[in-house]
Amino acid sequence: MTTHAKSPEDVPAEPTAKRLPSAVVARLTVYLRALNGFVAEGVERVSSEELADASGVSSATLRKDLSQLGSYGTRGVGYEVENLLQHLSAALGLTRDWRVAIVGAGNLGRALARYGGFETRGFEVVALLDTDPQIIGNEVGWLRVADAANLESIFKRTRANMAVLALPGSAAQQACDRVVAAGVRSILSFAPAILQVPRGVTLRKVDMATELQILAYHAQRGEAGGQTGEDEHGEPAAGTASA
Amino acid sequence: MTTHAKSPEDVPAEPTAKRLPSAVVARLTVYLRALNGFVAEGVERVSSEELADASGVSSATLRKDLSQLGSYGTRGVGYEVENLLQHLSAALGLTRDWRVAIVGAGNLGRALARYGGFETRGFEVVALLDTDPQIIGNEVGWLRVADAANLESIFKRTRANMAVLALPGSAAQQACDRVVAAGVRSILSFAPAILQVPRGVTLRKVDMATELQILAYHAQRGEAGGQTGEDEHGEPAAGTASA
DNA sequence: TAGATTGTTAATCGATTAACAATC
DNA sequence: TAGATTGTTAATCGATTAACAATC
Known part of the structure; x- marks a missing residue:
């Protein structure tokens, strides 16, 4: 297509x-x-x-x-x-070809790589990278973990145009910089860190702890509130309980 | 007066x-x-x-x-x-005791259970459940996967007051209902499904595919936009790139 | 035509920004 | 006191809701 x-x-x-x-x-x-x-x-x-x-x-x-x-x-x-x-x-913009590289093949990265949700919605996971020699070369789903040292060439070869960061907060900024340098302008980060990206690059962040903190707030005060979805400006999403 | x-x-x-x-x-x-x-x-x-x-x-x-x-x-x-x-x-509301039970011990559930981010921020993972006999009993981090058939008693014993759903969309609503019935009023779902919860229960949703779709939109149209964070109404978060 | 439902306009509501008086 | 920076007010901006005219 x-x-x-x-x-x-x-x-x-x-x-x-x-x-x-x-x-x-x-x-x-x-x-x-x-x-x-x-x-x-x-x-x-x-x-x-x-x-x-x-x-x-x-x-x-x-x-x-x-x-x-x-x-x-x-x-x-x-x-x-x-x-x-x-x-x-x-x-x-889903009629385009989106090729996703996952940086970090720890528990989360592997889980994401095997997560079926991508494929069915027009996103293809084309690479899974890590720096750990123990992990490099392992098979995860139908992918083999590649050496993150070769990030640039891997992104080029696979023509990845989106990146998912699934690594520790301490390593996130550096990885992010390399991903940006490799030409990716759309990044989804699961790293618990505040990342800096240049203009023209879109970064979205998902953080478990943040989500739980927001839940804590609602629980703490008689809750009452219905459901809210992810996303910026926090639109209520996927709601229900509207009645 | x-x-x-x-x-x-x-x-x-x-x-x-x-x-x-x-x-x-x-x-x-x-x-x-x-x-x-x-x-x-x-x-x-x-x-x-x-x-x-x-x-x-x-x-x-x-x-x-x-x-x-x-x-x-x-x-x-x-x-x-x-x-x-x-x-x-x-x-x-972070001064309270938050005990989190993770429902679903597949790739994602296991990753979440081992994710360090919780503990350091006042959330304790107290249980990890699954229905698969192959998985029940396995050790994940310092937890042992419990049988989701006993969900109610496990929630009671561990006094879990938050639940994280890490299971397929098809199983999500049923699990969600049981969690609610067990008295939990704060739920974070990673399941790719639209869930219904009664009033008084707060549900938040994180969906990889949704995040990627939003990235796709920005990438498709000259992007330009900086970074945005998770959350309702989509407030710009953890930003940078402001310059 | 009569019934139904969209697309749009106007009114309401809420959130962000800018500016500054209070005050440490 | 003079300098600095908060807390708050007023102005702007944007998003949601309600209502209805257009039209299938």
Whole structure:
């Protein structure tokens, strides 16, 4: 699918490319997941109300979000599931080829490498690196752990364009710098460290301890709150319990 | 107003326990991390400017956030690192005892169980459960994998008050229900599934695929954007690259 | 056409920023 | 006191919600 199929229909009339608020981007991924659920159930058409319910947002928010991408629904009818799925994928940039290199083959790195969730959603894990001689060469899933000393050449050969950092906080910044130097501009870090990246590089961070701390806050004060999802600006995600 | 000296207005604003916006809560965890960094460096006092820089936010935002907790700084001087650390921890509810049970001892569950980040921040992993007979009984770190069939009794015995779900999407909802039934009101899910929880239960979700999708969006459109952290409403976190 | 539901506008709500008076 | 920096207020900005006209 990397080929440039330029038939008129394929070219989305969207040089519009408005910058979407990050809260919207986060919700789009939720809608995507919900739509996949509908596809699995054989549902062909949904209303904003139905999709919003499945996504845990209000239908007003859903329509507002979708309308930022274009008019992909039909008044009085709803949205065609497959069609909307395509447009959402396109808007999120998922029609491209994303090749992910995982840096760090410790417990977490190995777990991530074997995690099935990537493949099914358009991401391919193309490399798994570590510096530990004890680990280098081991097979993990269908990958072999490569020597992180060769990071640059490995990234080049595998054409990795995303990196996942799964290493100790102490090693994270250095690894991050090398990954950036290798030309990667999208990084997901699981390292418990505050990382510095140059402009033009997008870094996202997932930290277990942070998540637990936020849970602690809610638990401490009578909680009451429903669920919240990951993501910037903390949009409520994948909700439920809205009632 | 009444003649009673006990009218609400008279009560000192000390135990006020205002509900903090989730964006603020998320940032507090960042400040906490930054403060720990200062402690490690032996710094005893910081200005809002310094702490804000280290946290990747503006000093105005920092002061606004901290002022919601109380007045813990000294005008003309700054904040005492240790003192502020204490207050932040208290505000986040980290002075309590948090006992975490990990449900699912697959690759991810085992990785999490061995992850050092918890202990150092006041969370104790007290149990690791799975349903697979092949895995039950195995040692992981200093824990032994217990049979998830006994989930209720294990949670009771270990007095677990937080749960981490590290299992396939297909098994997640059922496990989640049992965890809730066992009395846990704070759940962190790594399962790629939209989970339903009753009111009063706080659920947070971390999903690799979602994170990568968000990265894909930024990469697809000239990126430009700096870094963003986890959390609701997506506050920029742990930033850098601000220059 | 009548019924339904989108896309959009206007109103509300909340969060961030800037500026400064209070005060150490 | 003079200098510094907090805590807070007011202004700006952005996001959510509600309502409805457009239209299938």
